[in-house]
Amino acid sequence: MAGKEDILTRTRIDEALNALPDWRYRLGGLVTVFKAPTAAAALELMAAVGRLAEEQNHHPDLDWRYNRVFIRFTSHDAGGEVTERDTAAAAAVSAAASDAGATAEPGLYRxxxxxxxxxxxxxxxxxxxxxxxxxxxxxxxxxxxxxxxxxxxxxxxxxxxxxxxxxxxxxxxxxxxxxxxxxxxxxxxxxxxxxxxxxxxxxxxxxxxxxxxxxxxxxxx
CATH class of the missing domain: 3.10.180.10 (2,3-Dihydroxybiphenyl 1,2-Dioxygenase, domain 1)
Incomplete structure (x- = not known):
């Protein structure tokens, strides 16, 4: 359970993003889009993200659009802000996306x-x-x-x-x-x-x- 004291400052978020090139900071969350080779591969990536979410007990917002997966992480129990759980989850999802042959297109996330x-x-x-x-x-x-x-x-x-x-x-x-x-x-x-x-x-x-x-x-x- 995260609290207000766990919220990352903008400086710490920016530092974390240096190691998370697939992700962007947006209104209290970390967001990105992954493009998979096929729609089926995108569904497999979503399943992988779901397994990671269960393991970490930290669940993102997911949106599937053909071969693209839109993802947003935020810590709702910290008031809808970014905590270390979000940066750790983002890193794990990027690794899963790489294994699935997906490429990041964070600029598509509006x-x-x-x-x-x-x-x-x-x-x-x-x-x-x-x-x-x-x-x-x-x-x-x-x-x-x-x-x-x-x-x-x-x-x-x-x-x-x-x-x-x-x-x-x-x-x-x-x-x-x-x-x-x-x-x-x-x-x-x-x-x-x-x-x-x-x-x-x-x-x-x-x-x-x-x-x-x-x-x-x-x-x-």
């Missing part, structure tokens, strides 16, 4: 959140929680208890944007530059005041989205 501008989050959050079947997470965020849907967070402001709901798309900084360049090439307005943490993108109809990276995100934040 995380999507919905953000809502509001002067009073408490006035509306319960509506969204009940309708979505979510639970409350850190700082009043709403999260899917099964890790399937995007989380929802409330940006409290006395001057809500005319487009109150926007999408946050999280990618690793290592893979973000091509996406930023391609997005800018569409003619979208790019506000880079907070880059590389996030870039605010506005389309021709003034709808917003944010392209975010792990920069600036601190465990427990």
């Amino acid at each position: 995380t999507v959140e919905l953000a809502i501008d509001t002067p009073d989050a408490g006035e509306i959050s319960e509506v969204w929680r009940v309708a979505l079947g979510y639970k409350k997470g850190q700082g009043g965020d709403l999260v899917d208890p099964y890790g399937r849907g995007p989380s929802v967070w409330f940006q409290e402001t006395q001057t809500p944007n005319s487009s109150r709901i926007h999408v946050d798309i999280h990618r690793s900084k290592a893979e973000s530059d091509p996406v930023l360049a391609k997005t800018e090439a569409t003619g979208a307005l790019m506000d880079r005041d907070h880059a590389p943490d996030w870039v605010v993108v506005t389309d021709a109809q003034e709808n917003r989205l944010c392209l975010c990276t792990e920069e600036g995100y601190q465990p427990g934040g």
